[in-house]
Amino acid sequence: MAISPNKIRKKKEEIILSAVKIMNEKGHQRATMEEIAAELQMTKGSLYYYFRNKEDLIFRCHELVLEQAIDELREAFHSNVSNEVRLRQMIAIHVKYAVKEKESFNMIIKPDETFSTDHLHPILKKRNEYEGWFDRVILAGIECEDFNINEPKIVRMMLLGALNWIQQWYKKAGDKSLEELQQIYSDYLLKVMK
Structure with a gap:
């Protein structure tokens, strides 16, 4: 008996969430x-029914976490507040993901060190989308x-570079x-914008 597409999707989500936790x-x-x-x-063999290999599973984990972060950035950008408050919210979002989802999120920095060409293009596209929300608020x-x-x-690269360094310490x-930390980062990084 074949497994329904809905059950496969739910099981994949369950596997991804567990993999994110372990990663x-x-x-x-x-x-x-x-x-x-x-x-x-x-x-272990059952995992290969849902994912081709470990890289495929790691890619799906990174993709899920990055999509969640992008959704939060989009929501912050569209909130009815000043651009300064929007940027503060976006900085807080980035710090949260850099700390709480460190392993899944930090692949955004050097995806070519983790992913083969099959996965690299979609990840770079998502990374550009992520950066684009910071560009939008800065330009606005x-x-x-x-x-x-x-x-x-350059200012966007400086902001994200400073934000990414939190993972090191x-x-x-x-x-x-x-x-x-979210408040401190926001206070100091926004001084660059004035």
């Missing part, structure tokens, strides 16, 4: 298909004279909460 705990290189299968009480801020900058693309047991 964030162990790192995407150290996470194994055996561990992912064990988390779901499946056999320039147009409304909320931001006083002449090099929007953040510790859950540090002396600042995630919310405090």
